[in-house]
Amino acid sequence: MASKTAMITIAGRPNVGKSTLTNRLVGEKVAIVSHKPQTTRNRICGIVNRGETQFIFVDTPGFHKPRTKLGDYMVNVTRQSVSEVDAVLLMVEPIANLGPQEEALLEQLRQTGEPVILVINKIDTVEKDALLAVIARYAKEMEFAAVVPLSAKTGEGVEALLEECTQFAQEGPYLFPAGMTSDQPERQMMAEIIREKLLWCLDREVPHGTAVEVTRFSERDDEIIDLEVTIYCEKASHKGIIIGKQGAMLKKISTMARVDCEKFMGTKVFLTTWVKVKENWRDSDFLIRNFGYQDT
Numbered sequence: 001m002a003s004k005t006a007m008i009t010i011a012g013r014p015n016v017g018k019s020t021l022t023n024r025l026v027g028e029k030v031a032i033v034s035h036k037p038q039t040t041r042n043r044i045c046g047i048v049n050r051g052e053t054q055f056i057f058v059d060t061p062g063f064h065k066p067r068t069k070l071g072d073y074m075v076n077v078t079r080q081s082v083s084e085v086d087a088v089l090l091m092v093e094p095i096a097n098l099g100p101q102e103e104a105l106l107e108q109l110r111q112t113g114e115p116v117i118l119v120i121n122k123i124d125t126v127e128k129d130a131l132l133a134v135i136a137r138y139a140k141e142m143e144f145a146a147v148v149p150l151s152a153k154t155g156e157g158v159e160a161l162l163e164e165c166t167q168f169a170q171e172g173p174y175l176f177p178a179g180m181t182s183d184q185p186e187r188q189m190m191a192e193i194i195r196e197k198l199l200w201c202l203d204r205e206v207p208h209g210t211a212v213e214v215t216r217f218s219e220r221d222d223e224i225i226d227l228e229v230t231i232y233c234e235k236a237s238h239k240g241i242i243i244g245k246q247g248a249m250l251k252k253i254s255t256m257a258r259v260d261c262e263k264f265m266g267t268k269v270f271l272t273t274w275v276k277v278k279e280n281w282r283d284s285d286f287l288i289r290n291f292g293y294q295d296t
Contacts, residue, residue: 002052002171003052003053003054003171003172003173003174004052004053004054004169004170004171004172005053005054005055005056005169005170005172005173005174005175006053006054006055006056006086006087006165006166006168006169006170007056007058007085007086007175008055008056008057008058008085008086008087008088008089008165008168009057009058009060009081009082009085009087009088009089010022010057010058010059010060010088010089010091010119011060011078011081011082011088011089011090011091011105011109012062012090012091012092012101012102012105012119013062013092013093013099013101013102013105014037014038014039014061014062014101015035015036015037015039015062016062016091016092016093016121017091017121017122017152017153018031018040018059018060018062018091019031019032019033019039019040019044019059020033020152020153021057021089021091021119021121021150021152021158022044022046022057022059023046024152024155024158025046025048025055025057025158025161025162026046026047026048026057026181026182027048027181028181029260029264030044030046030181030182030184030189031044031046031059031192032192032193032195032196032199033196034196034199034200036199036207036208037062038061038062038071038074038208039196039199040059040060040061040062041061041070041073041074041077041293042061042077042292042293043058043059043060043061043077043080043081044058044059044182044183044184045057045058045059045176045182045183045184046059046181046182047176047180047181047182047183048162049174049178050162050166053166053169054174054175054176055162055165055169056175056176057089058081058085060077060078060081060082061074061077061078062074062078062101068282068283069282069283069284069285069288070282070283070288070293071282073288073293074293078105079108082105082108082109082112082114083112083114085114086114086115086168086169086170087114087115087116087117087145087165087168088109088112088114088115088116088117089116089117089119089161090102090105090106090109090116090117090118090119090144091119091121092118092119092120092121092134092138093120093121093122094120094121094122094123094125094126094130094131094134094149095134096130096133096134096136096137097137098137098138098141106141106142109142110142115145115168116142116144116145117144117145117146117147117148117161117164117165118135118138118144118146118147118148119148119149119150119161120134120135120147120148120149120150121150121151121152122151122152122153123149123150123151123156123157124151124153124154124156128149131149135147145164145167145168146164148160148161148164186217186265187214187217188214188292189264190214190217190227190229190261190264191212191213191214191229191292192212193257193260193261193264194212194229194231194253194254194257194261194273195207195210195211195212196257196260197253197256197257197260198210198212198231198242198253200256201249201252201253201256202241202242202249206233206238206241206242209233209234209235209238209281209282210231210232210233210238210242211231211232211278211281211287211291212229212230212231212232212291213229213230213232213290213291213292214227214228214229215228215229215230216228216272223267223268224267224268224269224270225261225265225267225268225269225270226270226272227261227269227270227271227272228271228272228273228274229271229272229273229274230273230274230275230276231273231274231275231276232275232276232277232278232281232291233275233276233277233278234277234278234279234280234281234282235277235279236277238277239275239276239277242275243275250273250275253273254271254273257271257273258271
């Protein structure tokens with residue numbers, strides 16, 4: 001039987017569960033998650049091989065109204081990612097009304113003309129009867145190739161989604177090697193893991209104004225990895241919060257990150273972290289590119 005591939009973008013408002021679904025589909029962590037909006041900044045490909053078919057699920061930043069140049073970049077990534085793919089998963093909350101993010105995304109999807117599956121997430125939080133009103137509301141907006149209610153958190157409905165996605169697979173060679181689960185380089189994944197812990201441990205605007213740069217990534221003869229990173233923030237006061245009293249917060253963030261880095265790499269990691277201030281970096285085209293946020 002000939003091999004097939006399907007490139008499928010997951011789009012939706014911030015915090016709707018796109019990265020959780022990507023990780024659930026792949027079966028391992030390839031995208032960072034947190035309860036804070038705009039956790040994902042770049043497009044991330046999660047790769048799933050089933051029989052003769054390779055699915056490439058493109059996790060995208062949440063569609064939102066940007067307030068910085070970094071926000072503009074994130075929204076542009078999403079806009080680019082919903083065109084020239086085999087299908088789009090429009091991921092929504094189990095709520096029977098549309099917010100401005102959903103309206104803007106639906107307009108974008110109508111223009112691109114790609115097949116769209118409506119994915120209603122978080123069904124573990126509502127009664128099943130409530131889903132009928134959600135389906136009816138979205139059906140007024142456009143015709144969907146399928147509607148799949150699921151819970152990315154528990155895994156309910158995820159197999160049904162994968163089954164629906166097979167209809168979009170095109171005959172052709174695999175785009176990635178069989179054992180590969182993500183297109184993210186190891187250095188990038190290490191930086192993302194550390195940024196995830198910043199989002200988990202810090203409040204309000206502080207984590208959103210951070211960027212993580214890997215300045216050293218080297219493997220010793222005994223396979224131990226030396227990892228040196230710099231955490232950039234926008235204000236001196238934020239630097240103090242990140243470091244914490246007698247360095248307690250930075251130690252907590254670093255310890256949590258090291259555990260996940262070791263799990264991801266499958267070997268011991270020596271992690272050194274520094275904190276520096278780069279004022280208003282989110283509005284600097286140069287610094288945005290420098291920190292790895294570049295248009296594809």
